[in-house]
Amino acid sequence: MSDKVKVTIDGITVEVEPGTSILNAARQIGGDIVPPAMCYYSKLEGSGGKCRTCLVKVSKGSEKDPRPMPKLLASCRTTVMDGMEVQNITSPEVLEARKGVVEILLINHPLDCPVCDQAGECHLQDLSYEHGVGKTRYEFERRTFDKIDIGDKIQLHMTRCILCYRCVYTADQLTNKREHGILGRGDASEISTYIEKAIDNDFSGNVIDVCPVGALTDKTFRFKNRVWFTKPVDAHRDCPTCSGKVTLWFKGEEVLRVTARKDQYGEVEEFICNTCRYDKKKTSDWVIEGPRHISNKSVISSNHYETLKPLPVIKPNLALQAANKEEFERAIKN
Ligand code: SF4
Numbered sequence: 020m021s022d023k024v025k026v027t028i029d030g031i032t033v034e035v036e037p038g039t040s041i042l043n044a045a046r047q048i049g050g051d052i053v054p055p056a057m058c059y060y061s062k063l064e065g066s067g068g069k070c071r072t073c074l075v076k077v078s079k080g081s082e083k084d085p086r087p088m089p090k091l092l093a094s095c096r097t098t099v100m101d102g103m104e105v106q107n108i109t110s111p112e113v114l115e116a117r118k119g120v121v122e123i124l125l126i127n128h129p130l131d132c133p134v135c136d137q138a139g140e141c142h143l144q145d146l147s148y149e150h151g152v153g154k155t156r157y158e159f160e161r162r163t164f165d166k167i168d169i170g171d172k173i174q175l176h177m178t179r180c181i182l183c184y185r186c187v188y189t190a191d192q193l194t195n196k197r198e199h200g201i202l203g204r205g206d207a208s209e210i211s212t213y214i215e216k217a218i219d220n221d222f223s224g225n226v227i228d229v230c231p232v233g234a235l236t237d238k239t240f241r242f243k244n245r246v247w248f249t250k251p252v253d254a255h256r257d258c259p260t261c262s263g264k265v266t267l268w269f270k271g272e273e274v275l276r277v278t279a280r281k282d283q284y285g286e287v288e289e290f291i292c293n294t295c296r297y298d299k300k301k302t303s304d305w306v307i308e309g310p311r312h313i314s315n316k317s318v319i320s321s322n323h324y325e326t327l328k329p330l331p332v333i334k335p336n337l338a339l340q341a342a343n344k345e346e347f348e349r350a351i352k353n
Pocket residue numbers: 179180181182183184185186187210229230231232234235
């Protein structure tokens with residue numbers, strides 16, 4: 020007999036290990052029914068429960084107790100029960116609530132995407148496009164902060180921070196000595212390095228990769244390029260500190276930045292060390308594996324990094340393909 024539990028999300032049933040969260044059960048199904056997550060990060064213990072973007076409706080509690088849950092729940096923090104039925108995109112109530120969550124996240128967050136380095140790979144930008152509304156009801160002054168240097172390679176722009184705590188967990192769990200945390204409560208909360216004390220650790224650069232917005236950015240890449248003009252390429256090196264598996268972001272022949280590889284949920288596959296991130300910016304430092312397949316929804320996946328994906332109208336039509344031969348070849352060569 021299987022000791023797995025059965026859960027149905029938006030009409031699709033899946034069997035998962037007991038103790039799995041609704042969010043992770045949805046990820047096992049994949050596709051549109053996966054709730055968005057701005058604070059949960061599968062690689063960071065204790066993450067989740069902060070942002071409420073992953074809210075879902077539990078329309079049937081379990082086989083034993085089929086009563087629906089009275090309120091919407093954070094799917095990253097709710098464990099599945101056998102026979103549970105969950106609604107995400109099939110529930111108008113969830114979609115309405117998510118709109119409200121986006122509005123709250125944007126209360127203080129500036130709409131400075133045109134000058135923000137995170138544009139094109141910002142989870143809040145994607146979330147706002149999918150679930151946000153065109154205007155805000157907030158009339159008060161937004162809170163603003165001066166930019167702070169966290170060491171010589173990372174810049175904190177607290178004004179953009181959504182207090183997801185991911186960087187705090189990263190600093191806590193990946194580095195030996197915690198030098199970074201959240202001070203204050205409510206609207207006085209802020210990320211602090213205890214009065215701008217530099218994070219000095221081999222893995223500190225990972226706080227940049229886990230930040231879902233442009234609050235923590237790589238100073239060696241800032242304002243060098245828009246991310247959608249660069250080409251991501253997987254590469255590795257024999258690194259004594261980390262796995263050495265990275266993504267290089269090229270502009271022409273130049274490596275503009277080095278990041279960890281991210282999965283379809285924008286989560287780092289393996290954390291990388293600062294030497295790989297900041298000090299190895301020559302192509303000759305790396306063994307190139309090939310184009311990085313960007314599978315999350317961001318604008319950067321819409322470029323032709325791999326081979327041209329012919330438009331559906333062209334694909335079945337040989338005459339159209341022949342007429343577009345030149346463009347096909349150009350795109351494939353790039
Ligand atoms: S700086 Fe970024 S990762 Fe850290 S809490 Fe703020 S939004 Fe989250």
